[in-house]
Amino acid sequence: MPQGIIAGQELPPADDARRAALLQSVPETDDTTPLAAQLAEDARRRIRLQGAKFDKPAETRIFTIANQKGGVGKTTTTVNIAGALANGGLTVLVIDNDPQGNASTALGVDHHAGVPSTYDVVIEGTPVADVVQECAAIPGLLVVPATIDLSGAEIELVSKVARENRLRNAVESYLSWRAHEGLERIDYVLIDCPPSLGLLTINAFVAAREVMIPIQCEYYALEGLSQLLNNIELIRGHLNPDLHVSTILLTMFDKRTNLAREVADEVREHFPVETLEATIPRSVRISEAPSYGQTVLTYDPGSSGALAYMEAAQEVAERAPRTNHHTNAASAEEDNR
Structure with a gap:
């Protein structure tokens, strides 16, 4: 070999x-x-x-990455899946909706106090186009950063009109603006959430159509998951009927341990369709990468962690309805006639 x-x-x-x-x-x-x-x-x-190059979805797919349990790899999953999709030739937007701003750190974008951020979009109504930054390390990856200002947004949102819809309206306006300007269509929007069900997370659920849930392969992995699913059903019933759990990703998986295998089997038994075949291993490289302002894909592209996230992103892309280039070309030719 x-x-x-x-x-x-x-x-x-x-x-x-x-x-x-x-x-x-x-x-x-x-x-x-x-x-x-x-x-x-x-x-x-x-x-x-x-x-590997991934096929473009038929329309923009909008994911919220959520789990009410902390420390399961939500932010790590967001930035690495986004980076992997962009490496596969797609145009990806990451919205950092967590006041900690860890996704912004991992993607190497400026997010100190005073930088235009998610706060300005959600609270002040600033257009996403005025806030978005490009990730220098990964072409095709755009970021709406989070700053410390976002920590007060939960309180400020309470008095806002249409407080649950502000992020959705901003995202829809941005996608329409890009189409009007003739810019490359955004293929994927990934929204990173804080580990709580406040108004910021509700805004993310209302803005998205799909939910991706990272689940840690350890004891208590499914703790709180039923409550999360109940909350998603409430959002579906009252605010966003299109929302559904489309993807579950097993993280921190160590196949050498019986516990990890048992948790994985239990998750697959309960969610056989939603759970990806790819699993994310427990990896020092994945943990180290954010401290260098990078995803694991740029920090150590040959590592097990980077390969696992590329494999997971490929699986996510393969599940999407694809753009039929031949049909579109034929339709355009017919219109020209």
Whole structure:
């Protein structure tokens, strides 16, 4: 097997036949040699994902990444899935809706006090176009940052007109503005939420159509999940009938432990359709990346964590209704006639 595959070096562009041959060259392993098994699995992922481009969805998909339990990897999932989708050739907008601003930190955008942010969008009615920043490290990734100002937004929202709809209106206006200006359509919007059900999280639920729930593969993983699902049903019934849980991602997964496997099996039993096949391993590289103002995809693109998030993003993209380029081209040709 070529050493570059294991070491995380770039592979040259490969056609399907070459890719298949490389995959066959990776030796089979089993759980009796966990390190060799992990290296082989990473090698297969690297071959499959090298240079992968994702199909554009038929329309903009808007996700809220939520879980009322803290420490499950919401922000980590948001920034890395967003980065992976952008690396796959898509245009992605991340809205940091958490006053801690951790997503803004991980994406390397300016978010000190006074910087135009989510606060200005939700409270002051500032257009998203005046707030959005580009992520320098990942082309195609745009960010609406969060600053410390957002910490007071929960109180200020109480007295606002249409307080639950302010983020949705802002996002819809921004998408319409981009279309009017002839700019590239946003393919995915990912909204990072605080670990609580306040007005900021409600705004995110109302703005989105899909919910992605990261679930930690540890004890008490499903604690609070039923309450979260009940809250989503309340939002569906009163504010946003299109909202639904489309994606569940298992995070901090260590297949060497019985506990992690049992939690994963339980989640898959309860949510067989929504749960992604890809799992995110417990990884030092994933934890280190934000301290350098990066996602794991730019910090260590050959690591197990980066490959796992690329695989998860590919699975998310494959679940989307795709744009039929041939149909669109034919329709346009017919219109021109």
